[in-house]
Amino acid sequence: DQQVKQNSPSLSVQEGRISILNCDYTNSMFDYFLWYKKYPAEGPTFLISISSIKDKNEDGRFTVFLNKSAKHLSLHIVPSQPGDSAVYFCAASVSSGSARQLTFGSGTQLTVLP
């Protein structure tokens, strides 16, 4: 049973346009959400996060939106650049316990076309 789902395995966007990556979750106990970016044969790198007490967090070209009632979050990248082409994973965690176990989605391959 996948608790974190990324239903779009791939997304192609023209350079300069907005990229919107989506993520749905089922566990209402999740209270912290993260987006990671991953290039082939490398480890994921942290991109941006959001706490469940917020509905939006912005960092430069990246904005994450959280809709708790819909159990949905999205990552907006604007403007998209060719260097943004990578696999994007959303992850969620619960604050109980001291080690933050992250539950990951299956990832979305973003391709930004020049």
Next chain:
Amino acid sequence: DGGITQSPKYLFRKEGQNVTLSCEQNLNHDAMYWYRQDPGQGLRLIYYSQIVNDFQKGDIAEGYSVSREKKESFPLTVTSAQKNPTAFYLCASSIQGGANTEAFFGQGTRLTVV
């Protein structure tokens, strides 16, 4: 520079042999994790450790073993009991008990069993 180091980057083993993957961090993080990534799937948690000399099973611990004798090191052994060991393995670490903190990942080890 602070970070997480996984070695080797590529590893080949014959079926039936045990193999140990190395993970070292100098971030002074208490918590460490091992994930496995398969094509088209998200990262799945194998084992995690919150403190030295303590570790817990993740979602897919069968066929794996770990040790945490030092804070900096969290080696993963893939045993012959693991039915499908060929995968990309990722080690991560995070602040113990940290609220709203992200996990930092190593560069990964691609294990191929022939």
